[in-house]
Amino acid sequence: MSQMLALALLTLILFIGDAVAVRTKAWIPSIFVCAVLFLLGYWTFFPQDIVALAGIPSATATMLMYLLITNMGTLLSLKELKAQWKTIVIALSGIVGVVTVLMSIGVLLFGFKTMVVATPPLVGGLVSSLLMSDAANAAGLSSLAVLGIVIYVIQGFAGYPITSIVLKKEGQRLLKLYQKGELQAKQANSTVEKTEAKTNQSKWKLPEKYNTDFFKFFKLAFVAYLAYLVSTVLAPLVEISPFVLCLLFGVIATSIGFLEKQVLQKANGFGLAILALMLFVLDGLNRATPSMLLELLFPLVGSIVLAIIGMYIFSFIAGKVLKVSKHLAFAVSLTALYGFPADYIITNEVIKSLTDDEEEKAVLTSHMLPPMLVGGFITVTIVSVILAGIFVGFL
Template identity: 45%
Template sequence: MNFSLIASFAIILLVLTIGEIISMKTKAFVPSVFVSAVLFLVGFWTFFPKDLIARGSFAKPIVYVSMYLILVHMGTLMSLKELLSQWKTVLISLGGVLGICLMTLTIGKAFFGWKAVVAGTPPLTGGIVASILMAETAAKKGLPTVALLATCMYIMQGFIGYPISAICLKKEAKRVLIDFKNQKSSPSKSFSIKNNTKKKLIPPLPKQFQTPYMILLKLGLVAWIACKIAPIVHINDFVVCLILGVIGCELGFLEEQSLNKANAFGFIMTVVMAFIFANLSQATPAMLGKIAIPLFGIIILGVIGMYIVSVILGKIFGFSKEMAFVCTLTALYGFPANYILTHEAIESICKNDEEKQYAIDIILPKMLVAGFTTVTIASVIIAGFFVKLL
């Protein structure tokens, strides 16, 4: 088969579409991200070229542009008040990461050895930066199997996180929907969807100037400023993008739900999603067989640790056990999977736009903040510390 640019693009979209259809048919019990990951993995093991994602034009330059834009866009989904109000989510998420470390460095060490748990724990607590850092350190120290474990940990952890998160999010969506209906039917209580009429410091542009070009330009400018500020304040540039997105929207410079208004959200999300699965091309059956026991053993121990700590902290801070647990589970996949899983769960439970918006306003900010706490912040800090232990 000739995998031309457009053929590769079509195959990638076919896989993503199949995942989406199965998710809809199962009412999000089987997440689209999980289905797509399995299909890409099988494809890479059979007839997909290893560089299929890059061949389909989902290469790093456009992916990073998309990430910057979508992270600023995410800031336009939350008000500053909402972001600051998520301190409980931050503490629960950090507690889940601590639970991972406690389980892997104690029980995990006894079963799988010190080097395996030291290399595997940082990628389990977050994203690709931690995985690359641990794998490169292990390779330099002449530990190829340990380096392999660090790489595969990042690739495989989502297979555990996706289905568990889907179940938790659906239960939480049902709970939130009950609250919504009770508030709506009771005259003594009130409910509200996010108020989009709040006055801003910067007045909105006239409608004729709110074109896709203008909206994307403003998102790009904010992302550019974020990249300039990040090295000065020593904060990850993606985190700064999110923060400036919130501030830009609060001031009125950015439109709320900017990418949606620019009619670009669907394609930008497709670019980011496709790139996630590019990492699966590294995982061969032989590779997985060699490190399968410590790989899945460490993941299972980490999930148990997250669950124990999250339930305790959730009870203290007034979260349901499902919401507290799924906040910590974002460590296993981060953004954009947390965004997609949340929307899939809500779509499967809520029946109309009013219910959906109410559930999104309550659940999505927690999931977004939790993902940044675990993947973007905590995992990098932990990896920086753990490389000294290897």
């Protein structure tokens, strides 16, 4: 198979996944469709190294992970997170619930190493799944490497419908309060934050004609290199994943204005990075035989069920303490199963289903959307990467 034929087939699969997700309003996630098509391809005519053949070997994927995770750090708005501190506490409590239940009951049922591989993808997304899959492969645990990817593929099926149900209940509660005159729309004010961001960036930013895509890539790569360098210096004292430090260094570099927010998008590299990493993650399915998938079915379903139970119990307790609705608290915790953009899509779909009145939609949006977005950012973008960096050392 030629390189361009391989690339054309793989990008067609990604497009089909997106098309199905759009058509079904994300109820059938694109990653699931892609995974099924990849499996069918590997079981029929795909070469086992089709992703590398298409031009994405492991070294390229690793490089893009450094850039992508550092770019994640640029998304962090300290002011927004401060305003949503209750959401952060609830999101973290849900993750604590997942870790507690899986590393106790889950270990008893499925074994320690299985739960080590399963836990980070269950509170994260693409990056944590890839980290755990690579670590399992390096440890010679090929079936568990597949489990890390399959969990990432399947978990949304549990998260989407449950989130929709609890958000509808929360929306109905908020509408009743609004109709009684006891609730108003929240007004977002980001003027101060935007002014501070411009002041910070003026310290580092070159004149626009020199601020090229290559300069943006250089700054991103330089920050990622600093994170890698610090991880190697600290290695004799403490093992810290360079990817965890990339996230931290991305936040710091953005806070001081060295990196722009979403710098990878502005350098026109985000789409290609996601495409390459998606293909590299799905490439892990080339070892998945039908018998292996049947063998993984019990730990797969069991770990997802246990994770959701842990999320519910701990988010319920946190919601009670912080006086946040149990429905909203549970929905925020569930964002760990899918993250952005599914959290945005589901919330908007629920709001549209509850009312046609524009004022009511605005009220629901102002009270429901910010916590859902922040919850997804905390769980999938930040904590899952940190957790994966820690759990890698257990294999």
